[in-house]
Amino acid sequence: MRQSIQLKFSQQLKMTPQLQQAIKLLQLSTLDLQQEIIEQLYSNPLLETDETESPEKTQEQVSDDSAEIMDFNSDDPALYEKAQDASEPSATESESTWDRGDSEILPVDANWDHSSATEPRSLPNDSEFNLESIYQVTESLQDHLLWQLNLISVSESDREIAEAFIDSINDSGLISEDLQEIASHLNQDEPLQEDELVAVLKRLQQFDPPGVFARNIKECLAIQLNQLDLETPYLHEAKILVKDFLQDIASIELNKLAKKSNLDKDAIQEALALIRALNPRPGELLSADSTEYIAPDVHVEKFDGAWRVRLNDSNIPRLRINETYSDLIKRADDSSENQFLKKNLNEARWFIRSLESRNDTLMQVAMAIVDFQQGFLNHGPVAMKPLVLSDIAEQLDLHESTVSRVTTKKYMATPQGIYELKYFFSSHVGTTDGGECSSTAVCAILRMLIDAEQPRTPLSDNKLTTLLADQGIQVARRTIAKYRESMNIPSSSQRKKFTNQA
Numbered sequence: 001m002r003q004s005i006q007l008k009f010s011q012q013l014k015m016t017p018q019l020q021q022a023i024k025l026l027q028l029s030t031l032d033l034q035q036e037i038i039e040q041l042y043s044n045p046l047l048e049t050d051e052t053e054s055p056e057k058t059q060e061q062v063s064d065d066s067a068e069i070m071d072f073n074s075d076d077p078a079l080y081e082k083a084q085d086a087s088e089p090s091a092t093e094s095e096s097t098w099d100r101g102d103s104e105i106l107p108v109d110a111n112w113d114h115s116s117a118t119e120p121r122s123l124p125n126d127s128e129f130n131l132e133s134i135y136q137v138t139e140s141l142q143d144h145l146l147w148q149l150n151l152i153s154v155s156e157s158d159r160e161i162a163e164a165f166i167d168s169i170n171d172s173g174l175i176s177e178d179l180q181e182i183a184s185h186l187n188q189d190e191p192l193q194e195d196e197l198v199a200v201l202k203r204l205q206q207f208d209p210p211g212v213f214a215r216n217i218k219e220c221l222a223i224q225l226n227q228l229d230l231e232t233p234y235l236h237e238a239k240i241l242v243k244d245f246l247q248d249i250a251s252i253e254l255n256k257l258a259k260k261s262n263l264d265k266d267a268i269q270e271a272l273a274l275i276r277a278l279n280p281r282p283g284e285l286l287s288a289d290s291t292e293y294i295a296p297d298v299h300v301e302k303f304d305g306a307w308r309v310r311l312n313d314s315n316i317p318r319l320r321i322n323e324t325y326s327d328l329i330k331r332a333d334d335s336s337e338n339q340f341l342k343k344n345l346n347e348a349r350w351f352i353r354s355l356e357s358r359n360d361t362l363m364q365v366a367m368a369i370v371d372f373q374q375g376f377l378n379h380g381p382v383a384m385k386p387l388v389l390s391d392i393a394e395q396l397d398l399h400e401s402t403v404s405r406v407t408t409k410k411y412m413a414t415p416q417g418i419y420e421l422k423y424f425f426s427s428h429v430g431t432t433d434g435g436e437c438s439s440t441a442v443c444a445i446l447r448m449l450i451d452a453e454q455p456r457t458p459l460s461d462n463k464l465t466t467l468l469a470d471q472g473i474q475v476a477r478r479t480i481a482k483y484r485e486s487m488n489i490p491s492s493s494q495r496k497k498f499t500n501q502a
Helices: 017-026 030-043 057-063 080-086 143-149 155-166 179-183 194-204 217-225 235-244 256-261 265-277 282-285 336-372 374-379 387-395 402-406 439-451 461-470 475-486
Strands: 048-049 066-072 298-303 304-311 317-319 411-413 415-419 429-431 436-437
Touching: 017 030, 030 048, 030 336, 048 336, 143 155, 143 282, 155 179, 155 194, 179 194, 194 298, 217 235, 217 265, 235 256, 235 265, 256 265, 265 282, 298 336, 304 336, 317 336, 336 374, 336 387, 336 402, 336 415, 429 439, 436 439, 439 461, 439 475, 461 475
Parallel strands: 298 411
Antiparallel strands: 048 317, 066 304, 298 304, 411 415, 429 436
């Protein structure tokens, strides 16, 4: 074997710790983000809160600085048909913008401030919103998975299998039972084959959070690696270690592992760092808490006939670099103290930048939702339009999993109430003219019809189906029953009331 020296040039996209931190912050709720900031403040001496107080802006100044989404002047109540027409974008829409102030990337040697919070804005008083009525879509991991299932097109048979898998998932997000045992109770005309169950499972394994629906730790890590960019450095080596040497990673020495796997030691170390960044228990990210306090992440208000979106940063402390410590850094000094300060300075800068990135992505998604769901903001749930993750992802050039993360446990305060961002996404049903109607709008119409019914002669599911068909909405009777049960509305026989006759 002849040894030789070769020089190669290549470009690679590396999933750095800073990028991993940005992804982590993106999926945190407001309360979790506050806790993360506190931990960073305690662990990093170069990071501190900015206690400088600025005079509050007037309501007129706020309206000038807010992000204008588009003009919409009609405030009159309308029927379902008019509301649907009103929710269509008009030809006179103004361009969506966000006044981010001085949030451009700062020079390396500049003092970094959390610029999105440099001036506190006058936010609406909480008394203006009904805090008792918070519309939350995903309260648990199962809710989160069912929400994603409702946004994809699958057959009735596959949907039944998928729902059985969702019911069988454990708190870690994994499936520990045999697939045949899970599907054994399903009412299928023919016995289900193993390949049918695996096909449904593989599709569910593309859901968020990455690694969910895996049958073991090895498969969980492999799913997450397969969802990374192909240009990620040492991705190939990481896949080899997970596939063939997962048991050896923690117990075997590096030299022995390199000899056993025929991989370079440096490559193994980088691959191990990539594997450690994965989550072997993805379901714990969405574990349900017994008590959770809601703070709206964005506010949507109407000024002069235009909907405006503003980030609620009043609950997030302003951050900046500690100038005293940063001035002590000497560029040519290699002492341990100076290296410690340099390391913490870079980490502080990246943390502040990650906060900016989180706020930017949150604002983009919120503005896109408001842009799409203006009918809802003006007329309520009856004017909700069908919307799926891919619609927002394509518009903003983001991945669907990114949109899913940014809408998890994030809330929007609107004149209609406080809603989880996931509430604005829903599947659709067909209409007689070939169009689409949101399932949320159908549920709102059903509630209106049921509220207006005669107590002695309540509307049956068949009658509700006919009434919706008269409005051009094609819905099967069993779908009506499903929507009615989701709203905790009893059947017509249970709703029937008898009055005393003279």
